[in-house]
Amino acid sequence: MITGKCESVPQPIVTDVFITDELDRRAPKKTDYLQEKLALQDIAARMADQPEEVLPRFVDLALEMTGGVSAGLSLYEEEPAPGVFRWQYLRGQLSPFNGATTPRDFSPCGITLDRNAPVLSAHPERVYGWIAEANIVVPEVLLVPLYLGGRVPLGTLWIVSDREGHFDSGHARAVTELAAFVGIALRMVRSEERLKLSLDAQAKTASATLRNSEEQFRLLVQGVTDYSMYLLGLDGRVATWNEGARRIKGYEPEEIIGQHFSRFYTEEDRQNGEPERALATAMREGRFEKEGLRVRKNGEKFWANVIIDALRNDDGQIIAFAKITRDITEQREARAALDRTRETLFHSQKMEAVGQLTGGIAHDFNNLLTAVIGSLEIAERRVSDASVKRLIGNAMRGAQRGAALTQRMLVFARRHELDSRPVDIPTLVRGMSEMLERSLGPSVFIETRFPLQLPWIKTDPNQLEMALLNLMVNARDAMPQGGPIIVAARSETIGAGQRLRPGSYVCLSIADSGEGMDDDVLARATDPFFTTKEVGKGTGLGLPMVHGLAQESGGALVLKSQRGKGTTAELWFPVAEKTPIETSVNEVAARPATIPGKLTILVVDDDPLVLTNMVAMLEDSGHIVHEASSAHEALAILGRESEIELVLTDQAMPQMTGAELIDEIKSRWPKLPVILATGFAELPPHIDPFQQVTLAKPFLQYDLQRAVSAALEDPKTRRVVRFRGRG
Numbered sequence: 001m002i003t004g005k006c007e008s009v010p011q012p013i014v015t016d017v018f019i020t021d022e023l024d025r026r027a028p029k030k031t032d033y034l035q036e037k038l039a040l041q042d043i044a045a046r047m048a049d050q051p052e053e054v055l056p057r058f059v060d061l062a063l064e065m066t067g068g069v070s071a072g073l074s075l076y077e078e079e080p081a082p083g084v085f086r087w088q089y090l091r092g093q094l095s096p097f098n099g100a101t102t103p104r105d106f107s108p109c110g111i112t113l114d115r116n117a118p119v120l121s122a123h124p125e126r127v128y129g130w131i132a133e134a135n136i137v138v139p140e141v142l143l144v145p146l147y148l149g150g151r152v153p154l155g156t157l158w159i160v161s162d163r164e165g166h167f168d169s170g171h172a173r174a175v176t177e178l179a180a181f182v183g184i185a186l187r188m189v190r191s192e193e194r195l196k197l198s199l200d201a202q203a204k205t206a207s208a209t210l211r212n213s214e215e216q217f218r219l220l221v222q223g224v225t226d227y228s229m230y231l232l233g234l235d236g237r238v239a240t241w242n243e244g245a246r247r248i249k250g251y252e253p254e255e256i257i258g259q260h261f262s263r264f265y266t267e268e269d270r271q272n273g274e275p276e277r278a279l280a281t282a283m284r285e286g287r288f289e290k291e292g293l294r295v296r297k298n299g300e301k302f303w304a305n306v307i308i309d310a311l312r313n314d315d316g317q318i319i320a321f322a323k324i325t326r327d328i329t330e331q332r333e334a335r336a337a338l339d340r341t342r343e344t345l346f347h348s349q350k351m352e353a354v355g356q357l358t359g360g361i362a363h364d365f366n367n368l369l370t371a372v373i374g375s376l377e378i379a380e381r382r383v384s385d386a387s388v389k390r391l392i393g394n395a396m397r398g399a400q401r402g403a404a405l406t407q408r409m410l411v412f413a414r415r416h417e418l419d420s421r422p423v424d425i426p427t428l429v430r431g432m433s434e435m436l437e438r439s440l441g442p443s444v445f446i447e448t449r450f451p452l453q454l455p456w457i458k459t460d461p462n463q464l465e466m467a468l469l470n471l472m473v474n475a476r477d478a479m480p481q482g483g484p485i486i487v488a489a490r491s492e493t494i495g496a497g498q499r500l501r502p503g504s505y506v507c508l509s510i511a512d513s514g515e516g517m518d519d520d521v522l523a524r525a526t527d528p529f530f531t532t533k534e535v536g537k538g539t540g541l542g543l544p545m546v547h548g549l550a551q552e553s554g555g556a557l558v559l560k561s562q563r564g565k566g567t568t569a570e571l572w573f574p575v576a577e578k579t580p581i582e583t584s585v586n587e588v589a590a591r592p593a594t595i596p597g598k599l600t601i602l603v604v605d606d607d608p609l610v611l612t613n614m615v616a617m618l619e620d621s622g623h624i625v626h627e628a629s630s631a632h633e634a635l636a637i638l639g640r641e642s643e644i645e646l647v648l649t650d651q652a653m654p655q656m657t658g659a660e661l662i663d664e665i666k667s668r669w670p671k672l673p674v675i676l677a678t679g680f681a682e683l684p685p686h687i688d689p690f691q692q693v694t695l696a697k698p699f700l701q702y703d704l705q706r707a708v709s710a711a712l713e714d715p716k717t718r719r720v721v722r723f724r725g726r727g
């Protein structure tokens, strides 16, 4: 109000109306200001600590020093309204006008600053109507300029007296001195204010920055989609929800905020108090971390890595929990797949090693048995003593059982070359019935379930018989009380992306209702030498052999079993593409041997035992035999001895194999027949078993004779032709 009034007084002020130059002419009445100076010192001493508080004290002192009735400061303001004085720290009768403003121009204050010296004003109320209106009479005012250090004008310090002629030059000097202190105090107040302002501004900027970074952080958390991040209250209720949480758990923020977080747990975990335990751990230890199953809104379960962190305020009190959840389902699946692959790799490497070892042993063993069986056979014929004959027969049966075992080992070790041919399963199984009855005993009975039409498969029929025999013996052993063994077959088509190559297959299955296998036994059942049977009752080579046969035939063995529920072994074989029209060597071999008469034969084998045995067998049949212990030696003999009509060679020999020898013979003596004796090494790929006569080790004299006839037979006429005169 007052402000309005004083600013609304725009009358021109005539200087001489209220400014008098009398001051200098009035001699000082008082010269000693000792008391006042002491008071000034006292006030100034407190200035540094409380500049704001000492300012009114200075005004009071000015009153005391001059004996005025009212005093105050008119401080020049640039801001907010330039050229205006504001009345401050007013004392005495004019105090109600504290805070009023007066324009600089023509005011006694302005004149004081312009003159830069103390000024005496008389009756300013005659110019300022508003002072008059307040019924205040101002007979005389003494004004001194206030400066800052660098002579920057600040305003004036003024004192009003209640009578004309009161102030003298002594007052003016004393107040000017005081004004210097007021100036300093004002400067301090202002710089403090500025400092406060700048601190305020800084604080404001800082809090704006903080707000800004908080906002950015919130946006970041909000936008993260790979992690579910949210806050939980101490009661476990959801307080915030980010995009990741929405994506992973499926809830919209409005449907989940305020809900208890236990709803993300499985029913079982909830019952077990998992959610409460998690919060209690985070509360106690500051953090909880675990992997576990969680449930999405749609009920789907997923594997989650969960971290709950306790959040504390500045006093260290826990005020909330931060919860971070990661969906690790894919990661876990990948890890499990990797583990499985590693295990499979390890297993196959182990099998490979065992296979090599077994194959190596079986190879040597097979050669030994060839010699034993061959020699026993010849010896048996040469003795007439019945008791010796019986002993030899016994030794022969032992050797033959050893040979059967070697066969298994060789098939398992994939060292036995398969004599693969189209096979009709029902015919083969029926053909085995007598042998099965004998081997299995009366406790079990075999039931066959074959469709009317079943494609032929391609495999080695002899090996398949051995495989079926083992599977049925296993089935019988699993049913001590007896029961049915169901042998069934069905045709199947395998598409892309399966374990087997796409194509047509026949699945031959042998099922029993016996004791079955637990997971552990099932996993190891096809491992070589794994058996749960008593010592001496099982070799643990049965299933490995079946597995080896199925794989070598391009199929697979699948075992399905449950403890107490029985076992089904499925053998998958590829369907035979075509039945060969040409007569196979094996068919020839199946017919009785045509005895070709006396021949000159070259026998090649690096093993002296086998060599001696073969020579003995052939000589026993009446042939003339030449021996060679290597392919090179054989070639030398062939070059020398032109009467040789047939070569019988071993396949596995150092430096030059039997197959390589055959190639050489074919190029040099194309018409010379050769028999390849094998047993452990795979047939080289370029040797066609339908063209090349082979002899599987170990063999009897009869087998050898049949091979000799087959080798001499003309494939077209099937008549034995004698080969003479190689030239």
Ligand SMILES: Nc1ncnc2c1ncn2[C@@H]1O[C@H](COP(=O)(O)OP(=O)(O)OP(=O)(O)O)[C@@H](O)[C@H]1O
Pocket (backbone or CB within 6 Å): 470, 474, 475, 478, 512, 514, 515, 516, 517, 521, 525, 526, 530, 531, 532, 533, 537, 538, 539, 540, 541, 542, 543, 544, 566, 567
């Ligand atoms: N039909 C089945 N029911 C229950 N367990 C079986 C069956 N077939 C195989 N097994 C288990 O698998 C193991 C390995 O079988 P595998 O045929 O390889 O060797 P084996 O039968 O023990 O010995 P062998 O075949 O030399 O007589 C058996 O010892 C048995 O524990």
Ligand SMILES: [Mg+2]
Pocket (backbone or CB within 6 Å): 470, 471, 473, 474, 538, 542, 543
């Ligand atoms: Mg077995």
